[in-house]
Amino acid sequence: MNKKSLAKTTLRHILLITVSFFMVYPILWMFFSSFKPNNEIFSTTNLIPKTWTFEHYLSSFGPDAPMNFGPMFLYSFLISIVVVVGSIFSSTLTGFAFARLRFTPRKFFIGFMFGTMMLPIQVVMIPQYIIFNKLNLVNSFTPLMLPSFLGVTPFFIYLMVQFIRGIPKDLDEAALIDGCSTFRMFTTVILPLAKPAIVTMSIFAFYWTWNDFFGQLIYLSNPEKFTVSLGLSMFMTNLGESQYGSLFAMSILSVVPVFVIFLFFQRHLTEGIATHGLKG
16 A cells, blocks of 8 residues: 555544544533533533542432332333334234235235325324223323234335345245145245344334334323333423433433444344345
8 A cells, every 4th residue: 555545544534533523422421421420511521520420320220219210121121122023023924915925905005005104103193092092001001012013114014025025936936836835935934034124124113112202202191101211301300400410321321222232233234124035
């Protein structure tokens, strides 16, 4: 590498590092602020705390805490995991039916599904809330988990349809010749090959459910059933008195599961979006 190429490479890396630092700086500031006393958070411009404290983390857990985030994290994990399972169940079955089976109203249902993708989520929530309210299921976790088993996220179905369409139909014919039923072909041939799409769908389902605030705010009114998203909003009071230290600490902890999942499954996330079925 000559001096001119080395200088370009060095300048490019310096520019990328600088831009990355400015992008990550708000997260770094929130992280270090979670270890500062409340009177030091906004009184100094120093990034590193002068006095380190773990009070904001410790005071948010335990039965004596003003807001116990232990159950909130448990409820968020429970809802997110159930939604992931429900999304896989409904989207894989529906996607297989649209991509492989031939039945009369198939094109109508596919068009209807694409039409629902154009609707804002706020519009869909109104009739959903009316239904769950009449069933006396409001203020429970059921409205947050049950829709995932009914295929209410058309993007996941679309993702599965496109991926399954990329799987060669020769495999289906070979399975049928060997005596496989349609359902067994789905479980033994299609599902294993659709693993990248399933992982991608699971990551998105977990992200969207974990970070969901609007839906949980509508259906949950009992503070004992609050999730992490609702718990964080409780730090901001109407009187202007906000517990910023505890807010930053719990915000950092709420980001950890999302960051860990992305760190370990980012390769599958890319494969699920960029590839379709098998490569020739």
